[in-house]
Amino acid sequence: MPAAAIEIRDLRVDYGNFVAVSDVTLSVPAGEVFGLVGPNGAGKTSTFRVLAMLMDPTYGEVRLGGIDIFENPEAARRIMGYMPDLAPVPSDLKVWEFLDLFADAHGLGSAAARRERVDTCLEEVALSDRRNVFCKTLSRGQTQRLVLAKTLLHAPKVLILDEPASGMDPLSRRNLRLALRRLAEAGSTVFISSHILSELAEMCSSICVMNRGHLLAAGTVDEVRRLLGRAERTLTVALLERADAAADWLWNQSGVTELKRAGERLSLSFSGTHEEQAALLAGLVAQQLRITVFEEQKSTFEEILIDVAENSTPA
Numbered sequence: 001m002p003a004a005a006i007e008i009r010d011l012r013v014d015y016g017n018f019v020a021v022s023d024v025t026l027s028v029p030a031g032e033v034f035g036l037v038g039p040n041g042a043g044k045t046s047t048f049r050v051l052a053m054l055m056d057p058t059y060g061e062v063r064l065g066g067i068d069i070f071e072n073p074e075a076a077r078r079i080m081g082y083m084p085d086l087a088p089v090p091s092d093l094k095v096w097e098f099l100d101l102f103a104d105a106h107g108l109g110s111a112a113a114r115r116e117r118v119d120t121c122l123e124e125v126a127l128s129d130r131r132n133v134f135c136k137t138l139s140r141g142q143t144q145r146l147v148l149a150k151t152l153l154h155a156p157k158v159l160i161l162d163e164p165a166s167g168m169d170p171l172s173r174r175n176l177r178l179a180l181r182r183l184a185e186a187g188s189t190v191f192i193s194s195h196i197l198s199e200l201a202e203m204c205s206s207i208c209v210m211n212r213g214h215l216l217a218a219g220t221v222d223e224v225r226r227l228l229g230r231a232e233r234t235l236t237v238a239l240l241e242r243a244d245a246a247a248d249w250l251w252n253q254s255g256v257t258e259l260k261r262a263g264e265r266l267s268l269s270f271s272g273t274h275e276e277q278a279a280l281l282a283g284l285v286a287q288q289l290r291i292t293v294f295e296e297q298k299s300t301f302e303e304i305l306i307d308v309a310e311n312s313t314p315a
Contacts, residue, residue: 003066005030005158005189006051011060013046013213020046021057022213028191028206030065030157033184035204036193042210044193045085048162051191052082064158081156085163087147091136095127098135099150106154121149124182126175140167148176152183159183161192165199177203235277237266237284238293246289253280265293 006028013021021043028034036044049055051062053073062069069076090098096118103114122128125145130138138146144167151159165173180190180203194200200207201221208218209228217227239246243264251259255272270277281294 003030004028004063005032005065006034006191007061007063008047008051009061011047011050011062012058013043013050013055014058019213021050024060024210024213024215026208026215026218028189030189031184031187032205033180033190033192033203035200035207036191036210037197037200037207038210041212043213044210045162047210048082048084048160048191048193051160052080052084053077054082078154079157081151081154081159083147083151083159083161083164085166089135089138089143089146091134093135094132095122095135095138095146096131098146099153102150103153108153117153118149121152124152124179125149126172141169141172144168145172145176148179157188159188159190159192161190163194164192165194173199233270234297235268235270235280236293236295236297237268237291239264239266240290240292242289245287246284249283249287250280253283256280 004027006026008024008026011021011024012019024043024047036047038044046055050057050060051064051069053069053076056070064076065079067076067079093101096115099118099121100111100114103117108114108117119128119131122131125148127142127145127149130142130146135143135146144164148161148164151161165176168176177199180192184190184205192200192204204221206218206220207224209216209224217224219227237246237250241264243261243266247259247261247266250256250266250268253276255270255276256268257271258269260267270280272280277296281291284291284294
């Protein structure tokens with residue numbers, strides 16, 4: 001198992017009498033794109049701000065790359081890049097000037113070395129053609145990509161990205177997804193939050209779910225569905241004829257909890273294993289039923305998160 005790039009233990013953040021983050025413990029392996037999801041007020045941004053050393057928690061421990069961020073914050077900052085949601089960008093600087101300013105602050109060497117790094121980061125976020133324009137001329141999505149380029153300048157091993165896809169068009173979101181995967185393949189760890197949940201499920205190798213300050217589940221998307229008790233899925237079966245016979249047989253099979261018929265099409269709620277799902281299809285075929293459709297439809301991640309927000313009660 002890869003070493004943990006981010007280790008959080010018993011993290012709590014209070015704002016007066018309000019508990020924003022409640023005793024969260026989480027380990028994020030190195031080399032992953034790891035998603036943090038949850039409704040507004042879940043505690044995502046407060047968690048990120050602690051990791052980025054922009055605020056102190058009420059208590060708790062945090063390590064980035066094995067470095068205790070409270071005991072050695074400067075060393076932690078050298079390996080960490082943080083991209084907040086809606087970061088301000090000076091309007092009176094050109095794109096390359098904005099990046100060069102931060103490259104110089106990071107001590108990235110001579111003007112020539114900084115230029116090379118600036119150009120590399122612009123290429124990474126597909127903004128090379130906007131190098132010489134003023135920042136104020138950029139669209140919202142282009143500005144987000146510029147801030148991401150700034151975050152990448154010092155080649156951080158741990159990236160903390162709060163809503164980086166905000167304002168991006170579909171093409172830009174796809175490019176972001178590809179860029180984050182390349183970074184993870186090169187050994188960086190990406191901890192990312194987003195409200196575009198379908199995009200997050202596609203780009204992340206693992207996710208965690210927060211609500212009302214509590215960590216509810218962590219793991220792969222399928223593992224999180226199971227841990228949240230939302231593993232049941234819908235199977236659609238369409239036949240050329242004899243749907244009544246298929247329905248009678250299916251209703252008596254393990255894992256089938258609900259069944260509806262509309263003409264020659266059946267919809268059933270199924271909580272069984274994948275082996276049991278395969279057995280359903282094999283059983284239908286064995287009865288010489290002529291099947292035109294047999295497909296699985298999992299709940300979308302948006303549906304799961306809405307359910308979490310409305311129904312979950314923290315322990």
